[in-house]
Amino acid sequence: MLQRKKQRISRKFTDKSDLFDGLPEDLVISILSKLASSASSPSDFINILVTCKRLNRLALHPLVLSKAGSKALAVKARNWCDSAHHFLKHCINAGNVEACYTLGMIQFYCLQNRGSGASLLAKAAIKSHAPALYSLGVIQFNGSGGSKNDKDLRAGVALCARAAFLGHVDALRELGHCLQDGYGVRQHIAEGRRLLIQANARELASSLNALVKRKPQQQHQRRLNYQHYSFKAGSGCPLLSDFGCNVPAPEVHPVNVFLKEWFESGRGALGQGLRLCSHKGCGRPETRAHEYRRCSVCGTVNYCSRGCQALDWKLRHKAECGPIERWLEEGGNGNDGGHGGVGEMEEVVEAEHFAI
DSSP, X not given: OHHHHHHHHHHHHHHSOOTTTTSOHHHHHHHHHHHHHHOSSHHHXXXXXXXOHHHHHHHTSHHHHHTXXXXXXXXXXXXXXXXXXXXXXXXXHTTOHHHHHHHHHIIIIISOOHHHHHXXXXXXXXXXXXXXXXXXXXXXXXXXXXXXXXXXXXXXXHHHHHHHHTTOHHHHHHHHHHHHHTSSSOXXXXXXXXXXXXXXXXXXXXXXXXXXXXXXXXXXXXXXXXXXXHXXXXXXXXXXXXXXXXXXXXXXXXXXXXXXXXXXXXXXXXXXXXXXXXXXXXXXXXXXXXXXXXXXXXXXXXXXXXXXXXXXXXXXXXXXXXXXXXXXXTTSOTTSSXXXXXXXXXXXXXXXXXXX
């Protein structure tokens, strides 16, 4: 009798139709595309792949892969493997520009495959990907992957100008310093300072928008963090904008986090005499000795770009910088081409103070 009841129950459930299986594929693909673009971490997307066979198949649809955002592609340096490499390639084949940028940066700086990395960055830049345009600009300014003679300052300025037009704040700051100093472009101090102020205005607007979107509990926790930082460092928060408003430091792109973790964890070894950019949100390494500029005052920090120098000055280095004799004894000429010589930091500081 019990066996008959079990058979009836099992037959009842197996005969019942699954509403999920009845959903049209284009609707499921549309939902998955939205989730891939808004995922806050790779696990949000991976959990879909392991749910069932149908979701696994549809989640790997080219339309879904083409919409995956930077956070869905944010693989950790410690988790880098062939599978992660192949997944990024699948996304690139599906037309994902963010995947082009991510794998391009990893190949150029971490895997030291300069040609393939630069090609992927260029592919993303052609499709108006602002971070790729700015990264190519930094490569041109430094002649990364080549010699000192491979620098192309005009190309770097042009790439930064395009990225700034698309709203990239770091590129806007870089362009402002170039115009102010006459580096790679005809000097125009007033226009350069205007761009620096515009970069800070965009930083402020971005931080305010992010603050509005946070939940009240998160906002309260953020205020507590500000108070803790103020007590320890005597400042309202990590980054004081040039308008006198306390704003959080800009969010670091997942690719820059990957670069920093890659070299600091030891997975990637820096060559002898090579250094990382001292701005903690950058992670770019030198590709040859003395490629990046040193601080002309203390000589203990170095930067891949003037934008990184300006940010790190406000975030950290302003409280630490001081003249030392050791760097002068080393020759004081490690700037590779005079791009940063003595007085460079003073120029950046004056620009920031003018904007205030």
